[in-house]
Amino acid sequence: MTSFKDLGLSEPLLQGVEALGFETPTDVQQATIPLLLEGETDLVALAQTGTGKTAAFGLPLLEKTDPASRKSQALILAPTRELCLQITAELQSYAKFIKGLSIVSVYGGASIQTQAKALKSGGQIIVATPGRMKDMISRRMADISAIEYCVLDEADEMLNMGFYEDLVDILSHTPADKSTWLFSATMPDPVARIAKDFMDKPKEVTVGTRNKGVASVHHEYYMVTGRDRYPALRRLADANPGLFSVIFCRTKRDTQKVAEKLIEDGYNAGALHGDLSQQQRDLVMNAFRKRQLQLLVATDVAARGIDVDDVTHVIHYQLPDETETYTHRSGRTGRAGKSGVSMVILTRSEQRRIRAIEKIIGRPFEQKKLPGGMEICEIQLYHLANKIRSTEINPSIDAYLPAIEDVLEGLDRDALIRKMVSVEFSRFYDFYSSTRDLNPAAASAEESADKGSTRFFINVGEMDGLDWMQLKDLLKAATGLGKDDIYKVETKDSFSFFNTDASLAPLVMESVNGVQFEGREVRVEISSDPQGSGQRPKGGKKYNKGGFGKKGGYPKKGGFSKKGGYPKKGKGPGGKKKKGGKKSGKRAGFY
Template sequence: MNTFQELGLDEKILQALNDLGISKPTEIQQEAIPFLLKSDQDFIGLAQTGTGKTAAFGLPLLQLIEHDNTTCQAIVLSPTRELAQQIAEGLKSFAKYERKLKVECVYGGAPIMNQMKKLKSKPQVVVATPGRLVDLIKRKAIDIQHLRYLVLDEADEMLNMGFKEELNVILSSTPDDKSTWLFSATMPKIIRKMVDEYMHNPHEISVKSGVEVNKNISHQYMVVKMSDKAEAIKRLMDVETDLFGVLFCRTKIDTQNIADELSRAGYAAEALHGDLSQNQRDLVMRKFKDRAINVLVATDVAARGIDVSDITHVIHHKLPDELEFYTHRSGRTARAGKKGLSIALITKGERRRLDQIERILGIEFEKKMVPTGEEIAARRVEAWSEKVLNQEVVNLPQEFRDKVQESLAVLSKEELVDKLLAMECKQLNMSDSRDINENASHTRSDRSEDGRGSSRSTSHFKNFSINIGKIDSVSKTDVLNIIQEVSGIDSADIGRVEIQQKKAIVEINKKSSPSFAGKFTGFMFDDREIKVSDGGVYTEAPASRGKGRFGGKKSYGGGGGRRSGSDHNRRRDKPRRR
């Protein structure tokens, strides 16, 4: 492995890296840094998050900048405010000994006038979110005519979040002779099209993630119905009294709904997602860091850039769309050599996806049971008795002691314990004490070709028509995910799915069918309302459901919709309430 010195970096940068304790370059850094230092050619670096991409582009960028030139020479684009701040802090730490070099960070959701004042200090490097940069360009608050370098970090995520229009504005407004460096975890067609339009003969490298799952993390799973997942989370919080964690959801709708349900039930939980204002986000994060809340309920995108130590648990309300997201999620715990726990709440239909994570990441999930109400009560009472036993007794006023002893003298020891225990049991929420665990055992032979159960009786199912079809470039898996996320019904209650040109025909268990269509009221898909109606006829034999969600990303309705300039208006590629 090459050293940073062998990669061609200046002494001041090497000194800063040494202060930071960074001594060995990662694979992406070894590949990118020497090329970027010596060539003006456009560049594409394909590597997963967590492989050291900030240093891969940041170190050569800081060295190439003319420090005596106070024009804006480089812009780094990032999908989220948290990631932008993280990049800016990283660049500043790398430039520790470069006194004349200034780095500023601008992002949506914060007062734009304050950021315009900062730009008047003439930073050579600006880290920005796309929407805010477009706002600043329109206000002529930033001069991009002398721009030499444009870096697009997490390009795929920016497009997933709906920044296509802003990226087009930025790429077309900046000088043609600039060098464009694009870093991305994946290279979908939409990015390839952007590359063809705006980049000139780019040099492309691709490195493996190099990211291993932390060995200090224990991986567990529990099998429950979709409708019982919130109850399972409550029970986990009841049993794990020291739980301090992040609960990941795939949609902001689920994120807010689950956080609201937990909060109404008296649990210390709050949501973090893209629909919150910047002030709301800052308040939630401050509460979490101060441990005023036990669980942060977040989407994958909203949780980017969060750096909170001592997180004990990561809980997956639903497995993520992208395989690497599981690594990123679980990596929030077990930091600084500590132990951590990652718990996936899955339905019976998600078991195969769990198998795939195990196989690809080389980890093993241990099956655990959701505690029953009786088990929770027993553990809580045990914890209460230990708390009483360990209660330190100091400086009790004698008059209080005398009065209490006189009042309780009529009780025997057993009677006193019974009364104290009765008081504690009143505090337990035992309104739902049923066993919510599901049996997840299955083999491939007991599944039909399209992934639905083969032993079911069609008489128990009813057909529905949904106005999403082949014209929308959706797969059966996409439709299944939409149905589960919006309606909350279990995968076992969904029968066959057929994708026709302009609609999808689905079978829904009759016990769930009366309320099925109504649950989609007000939900949008690609700027039109999802409509569900009774009936529908199968016209062809069901085909295979194809790849699982980890085989390749499918967005619900695309990521290129029109956005306003503010960055807290989030992605629209999932069904959302109008």
């Protein structure tokens, strides 16, 4: 079995590694450390999150850095301040027995003057985010003109976040003969472009199969309607009592909203996103690491700094915009030799994306049904019984037993057990006993995206100034449905088509028919072509019930009246401010 000593590390570094309790290097460490120690070379290393990449580049970098020189010798660029701080802390731990070595973090959200002072006093290794590094270079607060090594960590994520121009600018201030080490989980075209433009015949190390998911992670998905995402999330949490999870949302707003709902519903949850101050983010992460939080709701960007090995589940409340980001997310579980589960909550319209992800990760998804209310109650009941059975008796309770026995006097064994279990069980039973089944009608994998879906014709289109996004906004406002409930929106010149789940058809027909748009009465009918080939309906069903009043509606570029849902000078989908029409009629929506 290979040891760190076999890799050629010096005694001070071996002491640092040993002090941290590490004995056997990971695959990526075994592949890269000897390669980087034996000579000067550019390197592209592809390995999944959680495989020990920081030590793979950090230990050789520390070995090659001269503590006697006060100049900046190495620059490590990382996408987020959390990851920046994580890398810094890890390198400082490895370098514990190296005297005179300074590692400085440079990132936004902290005093730039303090960071500049730290660099001036001697920072041989700089760990930085691209934005702050570029700022400091432009202000002449940092000098990287003589560095010998540059590490691009999580390169794919930095480019996904739009840092390409910043990276180009920063690298232009570095020597041409430096060694560049690029570490990434995936190799999309922008990363390959960086390797081509800024590296000289780089050696390549690939641990596992390129772009593949971690073998220890089981992937599953649950299909719901868009409005049932949050109830589905609660069921997944309640059906897995030992769950310790990161929940991913696409936006900062959704992240905060979901976390607040979970807290309100009694879960130990917290939010992690870019609108939090550094102090708030540190508090949340510290609480999560100590398992004071069971559920951490995070954006993709903020989660880059999460370094917790015992995450049991990753829950994708929403799929990421970039398919390859899924590998980063799911890599938060199944780490350090443990197994993990990656759960996706999705709507029918998103199911085809699962197939695309399967191709990237090289592993199949299992479609599973959300557990019913009584099933969750049963799971929680058994969990409670096992928890009671496995709990060690605290001797300190003996002093209180006489008083407790007096309170419980007259209760036999069966009654006592029932009462103890009911304390926790009743909470779930009261909530779930009257809840509905959240699973859509069963469908095969091939037909599930269309079966149970209704295709609608609507008599407005591009000639009315509507693109598909504006039409979707109009429909969402009229019906109160979520954005995922309305899909396959296709605008033609004078008419359009869209889909919803079949169960929502009556609501759509009643809510939309009669809406006034630019002086025209909007009509919606069920299309005679459910597959959406663009044919106008022939005798489709009509629901001309109410809807919005003749003078209500959705002005093309305006808001709504004082008594309508939007403020008088609010912005409509057209983006310009304009006084709106009169109050809506029977089903006045636009809340």
